[in-house]
Amino acid sequence: MSNTTKFYIDGAWVEPIAGTPFDVINPANEEVAGTISLGSAADVDRAVKAARAAFGSWSTSSKAERLELLASIIAAYERRFDELAAVITAEMGSPLWFAKDVQTNTTLDHFKEARRVLKDYDFGHMLGDTTHIVREPIGVVGMITPWNWPVNQIAAKFAAALAAGCTAVVKPSEVAPLSGIVLAEILHEAGVPKGVFNLVNGDGPTVGEAISAHPDIDMVSFTGSTRAGVLVAKSAAETVKRVHQELGGKSANIILPGADLAKAVPAGVLRCFTNTGQSCQAPTRMLVHRDQLGEVVEIARRTAEAVVVGDPLAEGTRLGPLVSKAQFDRVQHLIGVGIAEGATLVIGGQGRPADLNRGYYVRPTIFSDVRPDMTIAQQEIFGPVLSILSYKDEDDAIEIANGTLYGLSGYVWAGSLEHARAIGLRMRAGRIYLNGAPHGKLQDVEAPFGGYKQSGNGREAGIYGLEDFLEIKAILGYEVA
Incomplete structure (x- = not known):
């Protein structure tokens, strides 16, 4: 070249x-x-x-x-x-x-x-x-x-x-x-x-x-x-x-009672962290029923704990660095805002991973007890940062999911495909993924991609x-x- x-x-x-x-x-x-x-x-x-x-x-x-x-x-x-x-x-x-x-x-x-x-x-x-x-x-x-x-x-x-x-x-x-x-x-x-x-x-x-x-x-x-x-x-x-x-996007991932949490939660965490969180349709808001919040948080924490951050050329690395110092600084700032606004830091936080002192690496971060009006629930962070929000019922979940300026993608996990379809139809977004619809299939380049509202x-x-x-x-x- x-x-x-x-x-x-x-x-x-x-x-x-x-x-x-x-x-x-x-x-x-x-x-x-x-x-x-x-x-x-x-x-x-x-x-x-x-x-x-x-x-x-x-x-x-x-x-x-x-x-x-x-x-x-x-x-x-x-x-x-x-x-x-x-x-x-x-x-x-x-x-x-x-x-x-x-x-x-x-x-x-x-x-x-x-x-x-x-x-x-x-x-x-x-x-x-x-x-x-x-x-x-x-x-x-x-x-x-x-x-x-x-x-x-x-x-x-x-x-x-x-x-x-x-x-x-x-x-x-x-x-x-x-x-x-x-x-x-x-x-x-x-x-x-x-x-x-x-x-x-x-x-x-x-x-x-x-x-x-x-x-x-x-x-x-x-x-x-x-x-x-x-x-x-x-x-x-x-x-x-x-x-x-x-x-931009701030996609919601609604996990309904009846969904297999052992499958849905790790899939949601890893999808959020894909491309080091630098994807506009990443499911960065995980919405869970308030009765299942504790269980979901623990599964999410264990999933993030196992994520390998490091040299992008090394075998086994799942997360490489963010793209630039400007992006690194932005993500660090927004993690700090999440802490300052009172969200519970489950894992991660500010600074590089302990064993990495060079490169724009960030710690995979999860917040719980996130309110819909918090900055980290409204602004696109563009890093491996997941916000977990709780809802009281399905109507509340839909209101939270649709309650941002964005509408690029949405995700639903349910006990049945019929239930997932019904919720997906109520989400105001250009693409909806049901029950872990896989990324990278032919349909990804065949199905239309684009957003509602300020997602374009x-x-x-x-x-x-x-x-x-x-x-x-x-x-x-x-x-x-």
Whole structure:
């Protein structure tokens, strides 16, 4: 990977017009993992011009051409699979097994799923005898992606946009941009036409703002915090472009009386801690009946006690470090707020694990006796911090579950699937997982992903993800013989 300080624009690696060197820090050892360039509005403009020039031909490409290109991307990706996983571990601290089995694997699945959906998708149909409804690519798409699933989120957007016939200008997070550079190399090797995919590294206030405000970008697809999402939407409003957003979450995990606590509680704790808690749909609020609170807390404590935190390259490590010092400081602060507001610290707390004095490692932390109005029950922490809240009955549980600004995901454990379904239907969230529905199945990249309320708008994955990159045109007087 020799292109870290360059940008990929119009099918070639080019020097920035006005780049500033920026070190990417390996969070496991606080050493430099690579150096990139932070770009400027001028770099974005050059990328947008390339994407606009390519849109005319790519938007009219045949389904067969797009299917062939997606197959080529899949083959090129598979050849560099292990390298990509290692880069993800170096840039954001994901344990290597997780980078391979989940991060890198799910990214590949997005390209496979886009190809599967495209194969059978009908871009036009008749409405009666005289009106033809056509779905057309929306145009040039600006994609602003996060550091927690760095290459997965690029693929979730770009695979669907490519299948739809769009072109793209991508800004990965400057905190974890190296896997995006590898992906650009993969796309080049696969033969993506010049200008269809363009990558400009940079920060949000400069490159992100230039993308969202650019008058020749037709749509912005953003994944990140709700705070940043609001800024993107405001900037995009001047040009009335479509804005697709996947934002924050504070997902509730309702465990009902009758559920198998020995199964439900450990599963909930470990799902909360997945990716070191740096997942927007993590079940960070565990809701349990007040009569079962003591038993649940003890099971949760034992589960967290067994979690291995350490070197992401070491076998047996479940939690690596947080991605950056800024994230480490934020999580430490919010743990302190939880203690100050009176929640009971079950395990963990502030500071690094005792045997780790370097790297952005945190102690897996569980709070009990958490009230719904506490900061740790309302704000997204983005670390391995679980809040356990108690409820008196099902109506109370639903009220607590829906009582945040967010609505990305929800989880239900019940003694019967029928009971879990009934509760899930009452939760205001874009995805509901029932009785431990496994993560990483095909359905994860086939089912729509997105949120209610301040968790965003629009959907990614499957047919719904493809259609988010399409416009609808009605042609009246289009008679058929």
